[in-house]
Amino acid sequence: MQAEIITIGDEILIGQIIDTNSAFIGKALNSIGVSVYQITSIQDEKQHLLKAFAEAEQNADIIIITGGLGPTKDDITKHTLTEYFNDVLVQNNQVLQHVEQLFKKYINQPISDLNKQQALVPSKAKVLNNRFGTAPGMWLEKGNKTFISLPGVPYEMKALIDNEVLPNLAEKYKRPFILHKTILTYGLGESVVAERIEAIEDALPKHIKLAYLPTLGAVRLRLSGKGEDEAVLAKDIEIQVKKILPLIQDIFVGFQNNNEGLELIIAKQLAKMGKTLALAESCTGGKLSEKFTSHSGASAFYKGAVVSYATQTKIDVLDVSETLINQYSVVSEQVAKAMATNVRQKLKSDFAIATTGNAGPTKGDSDAEVGTVFIAIATKDKVQAFEFSMGNHRERVINKTVNKALELFQKEIFEN
């Protein structure tokens, strides 16, 4: 069972937006045993759409199309799909009513002519209700091939995938099971990890694949399997995991469920321990805090952060002593430790993480080399600081510091 995802919109091709929809759809399809053969992003141009539809029909059983369903003139997906199916557009009264209700509720205005057209759908299409927007999803069949057209607005698309597309696909197609298991490691490079487990990789059974996913400071090992029996498949993957783990014990952090980040593993552990966390961020500028609070349930363990970006804010809000700063500089082990210790006390938390460094591109309030970063971790009993040289690329320095802080902190709490 194979799918192709087609995302439509010039904004993707000129790089004005990043296409996040296809990753979401790929993951969703995988969860019900559908493999994605290809993702194709194309321009808002009729001939190109028709060509992509025809090619996808050759390659895949299920074709999921996003984008180009808005009410404005640059949106041509619905008309082109209607032409591809030799169909005509007809008014769907249920959709019309829904659009009218949305307008009444949110802007308290009667529906405009432009938006009335949102209720037109190909006569052969089954309508998929879009709770959150005016563009309906559309389901069209050609023999055993299914074309599904969805709006490009991410939250509208996501609700349609979860509530309409997956249940309908599961009903229509018989599918194998696809399982992934991802092992998270920190501290060694991709090639070193690969050499350690080479013998296991070479002896993998045919229905199981191994992939290496390196990111700053971390390597994820993903085992993927496909099979008819879910329990057997899970066992087959588990056998390989058990062979790999002893060889990477020193760098093993945990398993990554559903692609979750290290911050979620930490969040669960803190909630389990009944402990709380506070942050003092300088060079990471709020990014660590944003990571922890992007997931629901953060209030169970997260007290908050002081983003002491300016040196004066470290003094005014975190009570870091001016003498200490003058003596050791604002990017120093001593200041990192003071930030962590003080934020832990002020926010009355069990643990605290502090970052101070120079993300560049130019030297800021300190004389430290661009890329120099200190990370401190404070507990009830102790405070430790670690020094790193994170290179000279601002975005990377910030992201590497965030990853490194999470890595150091998870080691701290999992040892406890």
Next chain:
Amino acid sequence: MQAEIITIGDEILIGQIIDTNSAFIGKALNSIGVSVYQITSIQDEKQHLLKAFAEAEQNADIIIITGGLGPTKDDITKHTLTEYFNDVLVQNNQVLQHVEQLFKKYINQPISDLNKQQALVPSKAKVLNNRFGTAPGMWLEKGNKTFISLPGVPYEMKALIDNEVLPNLAEKYKRPFILHKTILTYGLGESVVAERIEAIEDALPKHIKLAYLPTLGAVRLRLSGKGEDEAVLAKDIEIQVKKILPLIQDIFVGFQNNNEGLELIIAKQLAKMGKTLALAESCTGGKLSEKFTSHSGASAFYKGAVVSYATQTKIDVLDVSETLINQYSVVSEQVAKAMATNVRQKLKSDFAIATTGNAGPTKGDSDAEVGTVFIAIATKDKVQAFEFSMGNHRERVINKTVNKALELFQKEIFEN
């Protein structure tokens, strides 16, 4: 002059990572007048690679391939490209030396056999030096068609695009100019904006296109043009901009250069005014702070933030009175105002923005409905708070609040 971007890797198709590379490459190619015809993401599978190469050769003049160049067994791009060009792999001594140096510098180890293979390149390829990693970029020509293979690691790929690919393409191909101008509006929906400027859109000259890019609370209007003479093209686009602006005066925020966000427009304005900013974030959890600090130069105007996620942190760090919180609840106009006023004083800034709300999915420390948000803005002379109902989707509530806070604040400082 058309390009196709091929990104390779199962991790993209199963949704384990989001493909950000193609957006970067699309934007970079556009900047030198090359249009992207299609972006194709495919599996690490030889036959699929060969098929994609052949199709891209039909569609485009320039084919840029990322991914699959690592040292591990799941990386097959180099071997497949060599087969596609009926070529053989030969050792490149310059690359070998570079890989050896990287190993010496970063892990102080001799090079492994696996990494030695990184120095093998097709004999017909011109090597593009990858300063940051072991996989070289490769440039292969077939008549007037150019295949360029780059590593998938974003910062390695980016440096190669900027330093090697763009200069070489600019030298080889004669290209037209492509210009985009993006108008940023806040406060009205896509269809309402479209109706206002319908007459102008209908009368656009053929070489200029208009696109609508709606995001939470904002609509961007992008005018794109293509032509032989850059100055003439810029003038043609300017004529359309001048026609549009009078019709959207009330919702016009500014022009978005190079896809920059509202936070950069604000940053520039604050730097120009010589004024400073502090934040008190609750429901946005550090995301506003992260936005401002993700760009270099933030230290010119940004003091920092207090992320007072827990109610107790609002009391302990921001000195919001417990009586006030008990009387009005932690999600209230009064508390938002107190947060903004107090953070401005504590961090000694000219302006402050505060957010407090309930992002959901469940009610937190307050009785406020999920989605209820207050945003307050404090200046030297006054503090104002605004109430919003942001829906019941956590991620959206956070993002809408961030956008709304930026919108309200930019109105404040541009009026001053």
